[in-house]
Amino acid sequence: MAKYKLEYIWLDGYQPVPNLRGKTRLASEEPKTIEDCPMWGFDGSSTQQAEGSSSDCLLKPVALYPDAGRSGNCFLVMCEVMMPDGTTPHPSNFRATIEDDPDTWFGLEQEYFLYQDKRPLGWPEDGFPDPQGEYYTGVGYANVGGIAREIVDEHLDLCLAAGINHEGINAEVAKGQWEFQVFAKGSKSCADDIWIARYILLRLCEKYEVDVEWHCKPFLGDWNGSGMHCNFSTKYMREVGGKDYFLKLMDAFEKNKDEHIAAYGPDNHLRLTGLHETQSIDKFSWGIADRGASIRVPHSFVKDDKYQGYLEDRRPNSQGDPYQICSRVLKTIAEVPTS
Structure with a gap:
């Protein structure tokens, strides 16, 4: 069975400039749209986004890109960082709150x-x-x-x-x-x-x-x-x-x-x-x-x-x-x- 490499990418909690982070999720089916990419957890205590005593954070996929930089069936998945409830944006998640207009x-x-x-x-x-x-x-x-x-x-x-x-x-x-x-x-x-x-x-x-x-x-x-x-x-x-x-x-x-x-x-x-x-x-x-x-x-x-x-x-x-x-x-x- 073919496997698909989905590189989940997010911004960490470092200030004044966040760092890019990424880790690879293996999937059995090819994602056709961003909705095919599920939320995924990570250790926020290692990225200055949570305390060690409560370290869970979630990655919410928001944009999907083909990845020609790796062999096989690969994608880059841009993510927002969410709190453990999966609905509240993390304080470091600026994307969730910015002004947007597709005509601009x-x-x-x-x-x-x-x-x-x-x-x-x-x-x-x-x-x-x-x-x-x-x-x-x-x-x-x-x-x-x-x-x-x-x-x-x-x-x-x-x-x-x-x-x-x-x-x-x-x-x-x-x-x-x-x-x-x-x-x-x-x-x-x-x-x-x-x-x-x-x-x-x-x-x-x-x-x-x-x-x-x-x-x-x-x-x-x-x-x-x-x-x-x-x-x-x-x-x-x-x-x-x-x-x-x-x-x-x-x-x-x-x-x-x-x-x-x-x-x-x-x-x-x-x-x-x-x-x-x-x-x-x-x-x-x-x-x-x-x-x-x-x-x-x-x-x-x-x-x-x-x-x-x-x-x-x-x-x-x-x-x-x-x-x-x-x-x-x-x-x-x-x-x-x-x-």
Whole structure:
């Protein structure tokens, strides 16, 4: 009888950034939908989600992905963490409570560094590589090293096989830094896809003996940090828009500046310095094609004075929780009336 490997994946209780966890459930029947994946227990005392005297927690499957990274009949199962009653979300379960709207589309640009021997790939044992300039979208061993492109290409293939919609990948501004871009409809769908894509990358890098560094500023100095720029649009922004609505929306984003920063990932003060294509963390600004603004407005958005399409919030960072990032954006959008 064939067996199916279902990798149950969840976020643990570590703060300020949760870790991905996973364990494999063997099933005798192939899951056709997420409803075919039952709840499953785990020891929450080992993941900072329960006390040892009452350690049971439950995993509630919420999204199902084909898993081309393992041999056999395999799936990745994104889960929410529930209390032992099976109905109450665990306090660490942000997904259960976030704002969501399938008509709000998100594109998240996940930046990260690949590390080996405690330094970015391609960096010398002592000191620093050549200054930034030729690494962004670069090609050649001197710019991208020996195994980095092999890793990012294989990661892309695994994500596409899992049904995670990628818009692109590229080498980034600092040496050893890369980016993948995920697009999905709705806060939960996009965030699920990012977390699963992160899991796939971490697991893939195991065989290369390479680590993934998600921190938004892994080393100080004249080097770019890592962001997770959040591109977003609502049905109203895509089909109606208008300058008056846009200006009111920017007023709402400025009013909620502190709430956004709180949701956009820890240590952002190290990255949002006003240098390296970022606005200072204590300010809010928007600008047309301005990579130094808080929100970048594409030329296509203002074309023919329509103010219609999508916007890019450049403040979220690479280690942020995409559930909280997308939800915070959606909450601010909801404050602005469309009529």
